[in-house]
Amino acid sequence: MTLPDAGSDFGSSDLNSSVAISESPFHFDNDTAFLQWKEKKLSDYPQSIEQLIVPVNDPKALTTLECLQLKTLLLKTNMAIYDINGDAEEDKSIPELIGRQMGIRQLDKNECADDDAFTSIQVVDEGLHTIYIPYSEKGINWHTDGYYNRLSEQIYSMILHCVRPAAEGGENQLWDHEIAFMMLRDENPDYIKAMMAPDAMTIPKNVLNGKLVRPDRSGPVFMITREGRLHMRYTARARNVIWKDDKLTQKAQQALRDILNSRCEYLFHGKLNAGQGLLCNNVLHTRTAFKDDKDNPRLLYRGRYYDRII
Numbered sequence: 229m230t231l232p233d234a235g236s237d238f239g240s241s242d243l244n245s246s247v248a249i250s251e252s253p254f255h256f257d258n259d260t261a262f263l264q265w266k267e268k269k270l271s272d273y274p275q276s277i278e279q280l281i282v283p284v285n286d287p288k289a290l291t292t293l294e295c296l297q298l299k300t301l302l303l304k305t306n307m308a309i310y311d312i313n314g315d316a317e318e319d320k321s322i323p324e325l326i327g328r329q330m331g332i333r334q335l336d337k338n339e340c341a342d343d344d345a346f347t348s349i350q351v352v353d354e355g356l357h358t359i360y361i362p363y364s365e366k367g368i369n370w371h372t373d374g375y376y377n378r379l380s381e382q383i384y385s386m387i388l389h390c391v392r393p394a395a396e397g398g399e400n401q402l403w404d405h406e407i408a409f410m411m412l413r414d415e416n417p418d419y420i421k422a423m424m425a426p427d428a429m430t431i432p433k434n435v436l437n438g439k440l441v442r443p444d445r446s447g448p449v450f451m452i453t454r455e456g457r458l459h460m461r462y463t464a465r466a467r468n469v470i471w472k473d474d475k476l477t478q479k480a481q482q483a484l485r486d487i488l489n490s491r492c493e494y495l496f497h498g499k500l501n502a503g504q505g506l507l508c509n510n511v512l513h514t515r516t517a518f519k520d521d522k523d524n525p526r527l528l529y530r531g532r533y534y535d536r537i538i
């Protein structure tokens with residue numbers, strides 16, 4: 229496989245893998261490894277979101293068993309939901325400490341993050357936040373977090389901790405990106421080849437008040453990390469991405485879109501309750517539109533990390 233050119237904007241890239249990429253089950257040309265991986269992946273794969281939930285007693289001091297249960301789920305599905313026993317507190321140290329106990333600590337500080345690099349996801353009616361959908365009541369289509377980041381600062385894991393759910397709506401769909409990869413590869417391995425090209429998609433530059441916040445960024449959709457794991461960068465929001473102008477890439481991105489719009493058994497759907505949090509290796513997710521209760525507004529804390537959980 230030809231490795232994508234990391235480019236000056238990207239710095240050191242996980243694409244320069246120390247594992248033999250051609251031996252990876254995620255390589256488009258390795259049928260044997262892929263089929264073995266697929267069989268193992270689908271064996272006992274959870275069928276409902278309830279199977280992803282791990283009750284935890286004290287989030288600041290997880291027991292060995294709680295950690296093991298969370299990590300086992302993450303290994304299988306790239307996601308797990310902790311469910312804290314007791315009242316939900318407005319305390320950002322809870323998700324931060326859960327992250328530390330799960331081995332992640334390199335937080336990405338985006339422009340809307342609070343000083344501690346966690347972001348309060350809530351409806352904001354003024355300032356910089358108003359131009360970004362997460363701080364409104366609108367729904368958000370399929371994406372992985374930080375798809376617009378440079379490749380040297382990829383978001384490999386994420387925590388979404390719920391303090392107060394929306395009065396109405398604000399649900400999430402969750403899709404293990406490895407399953408999306410699997411379904412796309414089953415359709416045509418060449419689609420994977422196209423989606424791994426270093427110029428498969430370009431995220432247009434972001435200019436605010438005449439100031440360049442972020443330049444155009446090109447990169448692949450699927451990447452194999454140096455640990456041999458699969459990473460995905462994606463947005464279904466058409467205005468946020470320019471797909472490579474060739475037939476195969478266009479067909480591949482349409483096939484992926486169709487897969488994500490299908491209702492398959494591997495898709496999880498639910499709403500985080502107060503005191504619950506999603507821990508994930510940046511899986512594909514959506515958010516439905518919601519109605520806020522002004523006296524009890526929706527509040528979630530989000531942490532994005534440069535490390536994978538497991």
Ligand SMILES: [Fe+2]
Pocket residue numbers: 371372373513
């Ligand atoms: Fe997101």
